[in-house]
Amino acid sequence: xxxxxxxxxxxxxxxxxxLWIPLMILGFIWLVNVALWWILSSxxxxxxxxDASSGMQWSGASFYIFVYMLVIAAQAMTMTFPYAxxxxxxxxxxxxxxxxxxxxxxxxxxxxxxxxxxxERATNGWGFGGTMFSAVYFGQGPFLERLFVFAVAFLFFxxxxxxGGTIYMRWxxxxxLTAGAALIIVALAAVAVITLSESWPRxxxxxxxxxxxxxxAWMLVPTALFSLAGYAALSRATPKS
Amino acid sequence: xxxxxTQTDAVVSVGGLTKRFGSFTxxxxxxxxxxxxxxxxxxxxxxxGKTTIMQILTGQDFPTAGDVRVFGEAPAxxxxxxxxxxxxxxxxxxxxxxxxxxVFESAPxxxxxxxxxxxxxxxxDFRLPVKRRIKKLSRGQLSAVGVIVGLAARAPxxxxxxxxxxxxxxxxxxxxxxxxxxxxxxxxxxxxxxHLIDEVANLLEHVIVLDKGRIIIDEDAERLRGSATTVVGxxxxxxxxxxxxxxxxxxxxxxxxxxxxxxxxxxxxxxxAQTGLELSTVSLQQLIVRKTNAPDTEFENxx
Amino acid sequence: xxxxxxxxxxxxxxxxxxDIIGGxxxxxxxxxxxxxxxxxxxxxxxxxxxGVNRLVDEGILYKRRGIGMFVxxxxxxxxLEARRMxxxxxxxxxxxxxxxxxxxxxxxxxxxxxxxxxxx
Numbered sequence: 104x105x106x107x108x109x110x111x112x113x114x115x116x117x118x119x120x121x122l123w124i125p126l127m128i129l130g131f132i133w134l135v136n137v138a139l140w141w142i143l144s145s146x147x148x149x150x151x152x153x154d155a156s157s158g159m160q161w162s163g164a165s166f167y168i169f170v171y172m173l174v175i176a177a178q179a180m181t182m183t184f185p186y187a188x189x190x191x192x193x194x195x196x197x198x199x200x201x202x203x204x205x206x207x208x209x210x211x212x213x214x215x216x217x218x219x220x221x222x223e224r225a226t227n228g229w230g231f232g233g234t235m236f237s238a239v240y241f242g243q244g245p246f247l248e249r250l251f252v253f254a255v256a257f258l259f260f261x262x263x264x265x266x267g268g269t270i271y272m273r274w275x276x277x278x279x280l281t282a283g284a285a286l287i288i289v290a291l292a293a294v295a296v297i298t299l300s301e302s303w304p305r306x307x308x309x310x311x312x313x314x315x316x317x318x319x320a321w322m323l324v325p326t327a328l329f330s331l332a333g334y335a336a337l338s339r340a341t342p343k344s
Numbered sequence: 345x346x347x348x349x350t351q352t353d354a355v356v357s358v359g360g361l362t363k364r365f366g367s368f369t370x371x372x373x374x375x376x377x378x379x380x381x382x383x384x385x386x387x388x389x390x391x392x393g394k395t396t397i398m399q400i401l402t403g404q405d406f407p408t409a410g411d412v413r414v415f416g417e418a419p420a421x422x423x424x425x426x427x428x429x430x431x432x433x434x435x436x437x438x439x440x441x442x443x444x445x446x447v448f449e450s451a452p453x454x455x456x457x458x459x460x461x462x463x464x465x466x467x468x469d470f471r472l473p474v475k476r477r478i479k480k481l482s483r484g485q486l487s488a489v490g491v492i493v494g495l496a497a498r499a500p501x502x503x504x505x506x507x508x509x510x511x512x513x514x515x516x517x518x519x520x521x522x523x524x525x526x527x528x529x530x531x532x533x534x535x536x537x538x539h540l541i542d543e544v545a546n547l548l549e550h551v552i553v554l555d556k557g558r559i560i561i562d563e564d565a566e567r568l569r570g571s572a573t574t575v576v577g578x579x580x581x582x583x584x585x586x587x588x589x590x591x592x593x594x595x596x597x598x599x600x601x602x603x604x605x606x607x608x609x610x611x612x613x614x615x616x617a618q619t620g621l622e623l624s625t626v627s628l629q630q631l632i633v634r635k636t637n638a639p640d641t642e643f644e645n646x647x
Numbered sequence: 648x649x650x651x652x653x654x655x656x657x658x659x660x661x662x663x664x665x666d667i668i669g670g671x672x673x674x675x676x677x678x679x680x681x682x683x684x685x686x687x688x689x690x691x692x693x694x695x696x697x698g699v700n701r702l703v704d705e706g707i708l709y710k711r712r713g714i715g716m717f718v719x720x721x722x723x724x725x726x727l728e729a730r731r732m733x734x735x736x737x738x739x740x741x742x743x744x745x746x747x748x749x750x751x752x753x754x755x756x757x758x759x760x761x762x763x764x765x766x767x
């Protein structure tokens with residue numbers, strides 16, 4: 104158990120990758136958004152700006168931070184895994200330790216984003232009615248709900264990144280291409296089925312009815328599946344150089 | 345040939361180990377054992393199968409067939425066994441953006457016997473810049489990181505896989521000296537793979553030589569030393585002398601010939617001298633070169 | 648220092664023997680430890696130990712527990728005697744063989760030796 108915990112520590116040993124760079128990205132995106140809003144608000148009349156603001160509710164600016172988490176996780180697999188093997192860690196210890204680290208990181212960043220979303224509301228959108236941390240899909244509602252949405256979303260991207268990295272470690276580029284193709288086919292099949300049975304309206308209703316919390320809660324299912332698949336792939340992976 | 349496991353008190357016990365990558369057989373029915381608290385050389389040309397065997401012994405790769413025991417158990421995914429092993433590969437990868445200090449910070453978490461003072465001293469000896477990103481280190485500095493981990497970890501079973509590529513001769517000698525020093529104070533089992541045989545010859549107690557995935561020599565180092573002699577002279581005299589003896593290598597130029605033979609006793613030596621033949625010693629490296637039919641240069645290039 | 652082609656432990660043993668014969672290592676005095684030999688010659692400590700143990704087996708060295716290895720009394724004389732035997736086997740016997748082939752009798756041989764052996 105101690106070794107598994109040490110693997111978790113290993114994932115966060117380098118503060119730059121895990122903390123400073125994501126914060127910098129977030130900070131940069133925030134600055135860019137604030138600058139945009141400032142430009143808009145100074146050049147538009149109040150009503151026009153209100154119109155533009157309502158559109159900005161849908162801002163996906165902070166989406167990039169989620170993508171970065173995917174990248175961290177993938178790199179953890181392709182680079183930290185061979186290193187961990189070199190430190191005589193077993194694959195099981197490595198996977199469990201990494202999962203623990205990612206859950207904790209997801210919670211930490213979830214807390215950060217939740218805090219920022221409250222701050223955003225409190226400052227009335229940073230003084231511009233901006234909605235970077237509290238767009239329609241997240242950052243709304245009571246504290247725990249927001250934290251849940253953010254944390255699970257982060258975890259999902261961590262796990263998907265891990266899965267991708269694992270596929271690469273086990274089967275290299277061919278594996279990646281195959282897995283990618285397989286996922287696309289599954290997605291297409293789903294779209295085909297939904298389209299042909301004319302169920303899009305129902306899908307839309309489900310999204311609206313469940314709200315961000317509901318949708319994200321369902322995301323836990325693919326998250327669990329990907330994490331199991333990742334471990335299965337890792338169990339025979341080797342650090343080919 | 346039956347696959348048998350030899351000596352159950354051995355640290356490493358391999359029987360009939362085979363590893364195939366597709367149609368390529370990297371390791372072919374290999375059996376050997378390693379005694380505790382000895383320095384062993386796993387020698388052979390590039391591509392002979394040394395790294396593959398080490399990867400299987402450390403659970404990083406899996407056998408296609410055969411039995412592998414380390415500390416009495418199968419090593420793969422076995423924390424009991426693996427926590428007593430350190431394996432520093434020539435091509436060890438480190439996480440992106442890691443600096444050596446991150447390595448020396450995290451390695452102790454996994455090696456109980458880690459000696460921080462030794463690590464610090466070695467960092468100075470090798471003049472390693474600990475705050476520079478590993479990506480930016482020279483080949484020699486990268487090797488130094490691996491060597492320091494391997495030495496400071498003091499793992500009961502320590503593997504070194506060509507750990508000093510890029511290290512200059514001074515740094516290599518430093519590695520050998522520190523290894524011997526620490527080994528004398530804290531005995532452990534060391535398995536060292538290299539193609540620079542002459543440099544490590546004096547350190548080794550036991551020698552295993554691989555060629556194309558098979559073991560061709562598995563012998564006590566001291567018994568190997570002096571087991572072969574090169575006899576030089578006129579072709580007729582040499583051929584007459586070599587009659588009935590085990591000949592490892594044979595060369596000739598013009599009217600001169602030379603053979604490398606094994607098992608010359610004092611009487612034979614005197615006989616050779618009397619027939620006007622010249623005898624010269626054969627180093628461990630030369631012996632292995634002759635037996636693997638490799639060009640001499642294969643074992644000299646340190647990169 | 649360390650030659651090729653001859654087991655290292657033999658060379659270590661011979662080096663110690665040479666030092667004893669040459670008076671550099673006196674009887675009842677301590678001999679460097681195995682680790683010191685290993686470090687000096689840059690060899691494996693086990694190999695150095697083997698060389699030392701060979702001399703212990705031959706009665707040239709003995710161990711004082713907790714202190715180290717010492718040169719046994721009478722070691723020098725024993726070594727010299729062994730060397731004299733080897734001299735006889737390696738040089739004297741072939742010399743006599745060769746001499747008899749050339750028809751030189753042992754008495755003639757002795758005369759030749761005495762003449763050659765006179766140092767100017």
